[in-house]
Amino acid sequence: MRLLFLNLLRKPLRTLLTVFGVGVALFLFCFLEMVLASFNAGVNMSDASRLIVQHKESIIFELPMSYRLLIEQTEGVKGVTSASWFGALSQEPSPDGKKREEFFAQFATDVESYLPLYPEIKIPPDQLRDLLNDQMGCMLGVKIAERLNKKIGDRLVLRSTIWTQQDGSPIWEFTVRALYTSDSPTFDQTMMLFHLKRFDEARQFGQGSVGLYILGIADPERSAEVSATVDARFANSPYETRTMTEKAFNLQFVGMIGNFQLLLRSIGSAVVLTMLLVSANTMMMSARERTREMGILKAIGFSDGHVFLLLIGEALAISLFGAVASISLAWLLANVLHYNPKPDFFPVFYLSNQSMLAALGLAALTGLLSGIVPAIAGMRLHATEALRSV
Amino acid sequence: MAIPFIYSLRSIAVRKGSSAMAIGGIALVVVVFVTLLSLAAGFQEVVESSGSGHNVIVVRKGADAELQSQVRRETGRIISELPLVAEENGRKLAVFESVLIVARPKQGGGETNVTIRGAPPHARDVHTDVRLAQGRWYTPGSNEAVLGVGLARRLRNVGLGQTMTIGRNTWHIVGLFEAGGSALESELWMDGDLLQSAFHRDGVFQSVLFRAAGSPREAVEQLTALTDSDPRLRSVQAMTEKEYYRKQAKLMADLITILGGILTTIMSVGAIAGATNTMYAAVSQRKREIGCLLAMGFTPEAVWLAFMVESLLLAALGAVLGCAVSLVFNGMKTGMTNWATFSETAFEFLVTPGILATAALLSVVMGFVGGVLPAFRAARMKVVDALRRT
Numbered sequence: 191m192r193l194l195f196l197n198l199l200r201k202p203l204r205t206l207l208t209v210f211g212v213g214v215a216l217f218l219f220c221f222l223e224m225v226l227a228s229f230n231a232g233v234n235m236s237d238a239s240r241l242i243v244q245h246k247e248s249i250i251f252e253l254p255m256s257y258r259l260l261i262e263q264t265e266g267v268k269g270v271t272s273a274s275w276f277g278a279l280s281q282e283p284s285p286d287g288k289k290r291e292e293f294f295a296q297f298a299t300d301v302e303s304y305l306p307l308y309p310e311i312k313i314p315p316d317q318l319r320d321l322l323n324d325q326m327g328c329m330l331g332v333k334i335a336e337r338l339n340k341k342i343g344d345r346l347v348l349r350s351t352i353w354t355q356q357d358g359s360p361i362w363e364f365t366v367r368a369l370y371t372s373d374s375p376t377f378d379q380t381m382m383l384f385h386l387k388r389f390d391e392a393r394q395f396g397q398g399s400v401g402l403y404i405l406g407i408a409d410p411e412r413s414a415e416v417s418a419t420v421d422a423r424f425a426n427s428p429y430e431t432r433t434m435t436e437k438a439f440n441l442q443f444v445g446m447i448g449n450f451q452l453l454l455r456s457i458g459s460a461v462v463l464t465m466l467l468v469s470a471n472t473m474m475m476s477a478r479e480r481t482r483e484m485g486i487l488k489a490i491g492f493s494d495g496h497v498f499l500l501l502i503g504e505a506l507a508i509s510l511f512g513a514v515a516s517i518s519l520a521w522l523l524a525n526v527l528h529y530n531p532k533p534d535f536f537p538v539f540y541l542s543n544q545s546m547l548a549a550l551g552l553a554a555l556t557g558l559l560s561g562i563v564p565a566i567a568g569m570r571l572h573a574t575e576a577l578r579s580v
Numbered sequence: 581m582a583i584p585f586i587y588s589l590r591s592i593a594v595r596k597g598s599s600a601m602a603i604g605g606i607a608l609v610v611v612v613f614v615t616l617l618s619l620a621a622g623f624q625e626v627v628e629s630s631g632s633g634h635n636v637i638v639v640r641k642g643a644d645a646e647l648q649s650q651v652r653r654e655t656g657r658i659i660s661e662l663p664l665v666a667e668e669n670g671r672k673l674a675v676f677e678s679v680l681i682v683a684r685p686k687q688g689g690g691e692t693n694v695t696i697r698g699a700p701p702h703a704r705d706v707h708t709d710v711r712l713a714q715g716r717w718y719t720p721g722s723n724e725a726v727l728g729v730g731l732a733r734r735l736r737n738v739g740l741g742q743t744m745t746i747g748r749n750t751w752h753i754v755g756l757f758e759a760g761g762s763a764l765e766s767e768l769w770m771d772g773d774l775l776q777s778a779f780h781r782d783g784v785f786q787s788v789l790f791r792a793a794g795s796p797r798e799a800v801e802q803l804t805a806l807t808d809s810d811p812r813l814r815s816v817q818a819m820t821e822k823e824y825y826r827k828q829a830k831l832m833a834d835l836i837t838i839l840g841g842i843l844t845t846i847m848s849v850g851a852i853a854g855a856t857n858t859m860y861a862a863v864s865q866r867k868r869e870i871g872c873l874l875a876m877g878f879t880p881e882a883v884w885l886a887f888m889v890e891s892l893l894l895a896a897l898g899a900v901l902g903c904a905v906s907l908v909f910n911g912m913k914t915g916m917t918n919w920a921t922f923s924e925t926a927f928e929f930l931v932t933p934g935i936l937a938t939a940a941l942l943s944v945v946m947g948f949v950g951g952v953l954p955a956f957r958a959a960r961m962k963v964v965d966a967l968r969r970t
Contacts, residue, residue, distance in 0.1 A: 204861075207857045208857070210853045211854060214846060214847075214850035214853065218843070221843075221846065222843075248681050248682045248693070249681075249683070249693075251779075352648045354642065359641075360641055360642025395650065442691060445692070453616075457612050457616075457843070458843075461843075461847060464604070468601055468605060471601060475598075532838055532839075535831070535835050
């Protein structure tokens with residue numbers, strides 16, 4: 191064992207560079223995993239017990255508020271709420287005098303029926319009471335509150351790109367009454383929710399309609415049946431519906447970015463693979479250079495198995511060092527620094543445990559693969575051959 | 581005296597394996613860099629070229645895209661009669677347009693949102709880039725539509741001579757149009773009045789587009805002054821069509837550029853490590869050779885330079901290889917959802933000379949950083965040590 195480490199230290203620079211090479215490849219892998227996971231965050235945060243009802247033709251068309259009662263009566267539905275996309279940008283004054291506009295998701299909803307459908311959302315009871323008592327209030331995810339630097343009681347000014355107030359102004363004001371958190375790392379903590387009642391009364395057009403309905407169903411197995419019943423209920427009406435699982439709904443958005451995601455994935459795999467191959471090659475090279483040393487080891491009585499383990503161990507140690515370094519760096523970046531390359535585009539940016547395990551597995555595989563060829567050669571080596579001068 | 585250039589060149593050829601590795605590493609970075617940037621450039625080019633240099637677009641105040649906008653017929657009429665709108669053959673060159681999106685199956689599976697534009701027959705006098713490629717233009721007042729060539733490529737079962745059913749209406753596609761490669765080619769066009777009645781949107785348009793009589797920038801300034809003072813125009817805002825589309829391209833292009841930048845940075849760090857490793861190996865393999873050079877009277881500076889030249893050569897070869905490979909992507913057709921319009925936009929990868937130059941610069945930097953330390957080691961060798969047999 192000591193020999194193994196001494197060997198690694200013999201050419202410290204090369205070892206360091208190889209560890210570094212493996213590390214960079216795996217860091218890249220982790221980063222790509224994070225990006226791809228973030229593209230798919232919406233799908234991962236979906237719950238099988240929730241269905242979404244949208245207008246049949248397009249998400250931009252609204253549905254009448256009167257549908258809510260009718261949907262509630264459908265068998266198998268245990269809760270209904272609605273959400274209307276507000277599409278606004280924050281209007282924070284920035285030091286240079288211009289307005290800093292930040293994009294995040296806002297929905298007008300009936301908070302009392304919305305929260306029971308989203309048990310992921312954790313909100314202190316006193317804050318919830320304040321929110322329900324204030325029609326001008328809103329609740330923010332802790333992450334967006336942090337980004338906008340808002341606390342409870344602060345005023346929040348938004349410019350909606352879609353909705354105008356009665357006087358034609360796109361500027362809306364809110365008071366932050368509640369902040370929500372979530373235990374699930376995949377749940378979006380950058381949303382804003384506010385009262386549908388206030389929204390509907392204040393807007394210039396579109397009264398009496400909502401963007402979409404969200405249903406909680408008692409039995410996720412029956413989602414197809416419930417969807418079909420709801421859609422059949424509104425077939426041939428002026429506002430036909432399309433009901434789907436929350437996952438299918440969110441998949442629509444993931445599909446839109448499709449090509450780019452594929453490109454990123456293929457680039458990523460090719461690059462990671464190549465970099466690992468290069469590192470493996472370096473490891474093999476250094477093993478080959480030491481044929482004579484192996485001969486000496488054998489001559490002084492090390493068994494074949496020992497030599498084999500020594501070489502494999504060396505390669506494994508190099509790649510695992512690289513893995514540990516890069517995974518901890520990626521973990522630090524994601525979980526301690528909360529790094530997000532584009533917060534307005536990725537509401538959730540995190541490193542999943544599976545990705546970390548996959549990176550570790552990849553490292554072990556590289557170590558084994560690059561170690562096995564020289565290790566077998568080393569095992570089969572005869573002391574006499576190896577010591578013969580080349 | 582300097583060591584001849586040919587020495588560095590031959591040295592690369594001698595060690596084929598490790599040179600190829602270093603070249604390949606750098607080439608890979610170049611390929612990824614060029615691919616991602618050409619994706620962003622292609623997208624930006626298509627979206628930005630949608631704006632004509634003579635036109636001004638009017639949307640509702642606060643709206644960033646036509647889709648979110650609403651302009652009433654009366655407002656549109658007031659604007660179209662202003663003297664700053666150009667006139668041709670006694671008719672004002674202004675069009676009121678309706679825009680909406682519907683979900684459609686896309687080529688190769690999945691769904692995407694498609695922009696439908698309802699425009700009056702004389703819209704082509706204002707959208708001057710739009711011309712018919714196949715078939716004929718739609719007849720006003722009939723259930724006919726024309727399809728952009730970009731969209732025809734991206735959608736399933738939609739093409740010339742086919743029909744498209746949206747809600748309870750069926751449109752016959754009677755022609756395909758081109759629009760100078762711009763994002764308009766990803767739209768379906770039909771008669772505006774009919775579209776409005778089919779989707780219960782009577783009296784409300786999404787935008788007013790007009791050709792400015794003078795410079796469009798001045799027209800925007802005059803109109804902005806008017807919208808501030810005239811209560812009838814208070815709800816709208818004007819911008820040049822170029823400016824409008826530039827803003828739309830920003831989000832996606834920024835996203836790709838940021839991700840591309842991060843990927844390239846991580847990868848170039850890896851490639852630098854690879855190049856350093858290769859050069860160190862070169863130096864230690866050629867210890868005796870270096871000793872000879874020094875013994876022959878070449879100065880350490882000359883030796884340093886020779887190794888730097890070698891490293892830069894490796895980088896240059898990598899750059900050439902990488903650029904050559906990535907040129908294959910140039911003109912490749914693809915599509916992506918434009919987040920600003922929320923609909924499919926077809927475009928091509930666009931490798932610009934600027935991107936190639938940046939990539940070349942990047943690889944020179946990688947070659948320099950990767951080679952500088954090993955070259956110092958070579959230059960600092962003592963003749964006696966280098967020539968000693970090991």
